Amino acid sequence: MFQLHFSSFLTRTLLTGIGALTLFGCDPESDGPLTGPPAPAGTGSNVYVVNEGQFNTPNGAISLFSKTSRAVVDNNLFTKVNGRILGDVVQSMTVVGDQGYIVVNATGKVEVVSMADFKQVATIDRLQQPRYLAAVSSSKAYLSEWIERGKPGRVAVIDLRTNTVTKSIAVGRQPEQLLLANGRLYVANSDENTISIINPTSDAVEATVQVQDGPSSLAQDKNGNIWVGCGGITRYDPVTFAVLSSTNGSLVRFAPGSPTNQTVLPFASGGPSNLVINGAKDQLYYSYKSAVYQLSASATMLPATPLVRRNFYGLGIDPQDNTIYGSIAPFTTTGKVIRYQPTGAAIDSFGVNIGPNSFVFY
Incomplete structure (x- = not known):
């Protein structure tokens, strides 16, 4: 029988609608050597919020929040600067040096902007459901x-000098986040239980490692270990949408030199999402069952008590001061972001656009 796997992306496409903007108050040719990406050129005083928008409606947007003034500068920055819409389902944004790469999933493109003024400098198009860039x-x-859906995905190789795709690498089904660690690129294949490991020199998959079901997020801690957020997999009947099978999630940790020697921290039911790490890379954070949990990079078991009792669609940790950013995305109207101290105490909140899912600190 043909089965469907509904990830969080597909599930949230059912939550569509149009709403008005709201502002909230406080709510308690040679690639050269592999040197790693250049550091972002920003001061860290700005926070860019990635707003997906509503599926099949090209109203995705980038909001700009100033930490200095503690206010939203603009809730549709790309459109304001460039005079056109950004696209349908803005999935992620990555800063490389002084340029930002905005991945627009349903439109099948990456918009490249100058971080100095957010003016568009290039468009990488003809992509097929792009997700994350590294x-x-x-x-x-x-x-x-x-x-x-249901077939192997791929990783596109992009020349950042020309902003063109030079080749593609086949990987597992529904590849999500990418992580460069110890000279290798790790790819989380979310519709199975594997990580593809790519050699950036040869652009070839040199290993495929089994982890747990539904790997989607990746982080590297201060000890060099790689963490994988595995949310589990639920299969649905394509006609009735009845649940056919479901597996629980886990957090998986391993050293890059021995990826099959893993520490697995299983969840009794359901699974984690939004795995992120702080600037010191010694504390991880994730969402689970309508709460946010904090986990030491040296932990051998999951924490029992949440840090913040709130259900967030997106989660971010400011690398400078460990301020926690959580986003609420009703999709039927505009969303909002709540900020918390590292202790879990609420600081304030602010309105953003539709479907806020992640944060870029610059």
Whole structure:
């Protein structure tokens, strides 16, 4: 029988509608050597909020929040600066040096902007359900693409000097986040239980490692270990949408040199989402069952008590001061972001656009 796997992306496309903007108050040719991407050129005083928008409606947007003034500068920055819409389902944004790469999933493109003024400098198009971008040097990046549900995905190799796709690498089904660690690129294949490991010199998959079901997010801690957020997989009947099968999620940790030697922290039911790490890379954060949990990078078991009792669609940690950013995305109207101290105490909140899912600190 043909089965459907509904990820969070597909599920949220059912939550569509149009709403008005709201502002909230406080709510308690040679690629060159693999040198790694250049550091972002920003001061860290700005926070860019990625707003997906409503599925099949090209109203995705980028909001700009100033930490200095503690106010939203603009809730549709790309459109204001460039005089045109950004696109349908803005999935993610990555800064490489002084340029931003905005991945627009349903429109099948990446918009490249100058971070100095947010003016568009290039468009990488003809992509198939692009998800996340990661640079391995100042001239080369990789981009995950779903391609088609139920079939193998791919990772596009992008020349950042020309903003063109030079080749593609086949990986597992529904590849999500990418992580450059110890000279290798790790790809989370979310519709199975594997991580593809790519050699950036040869652009070839040199290993496929089994983890747990539904890997989607990746982080590297201060000890060099790689963490994988595995949310589990639920299969649905394509006609009745009845649940056919479901597996629980886990957090998985391993050293890059021995990816099959893993520490698995399983969840009794359901699974985690939004795995992120702080600037010191010694504390991880994730969402689970309508709460946010904090986990030490040296932990051998999951925490029992949440840090914040709130259900967030997106989660971010300011690398400068560990301020926690959580986004609420009703999709029927505009969303909002709540900020918390590292202790979990609420600071304030602000209105953004529709479907806020992640944060870029610059």
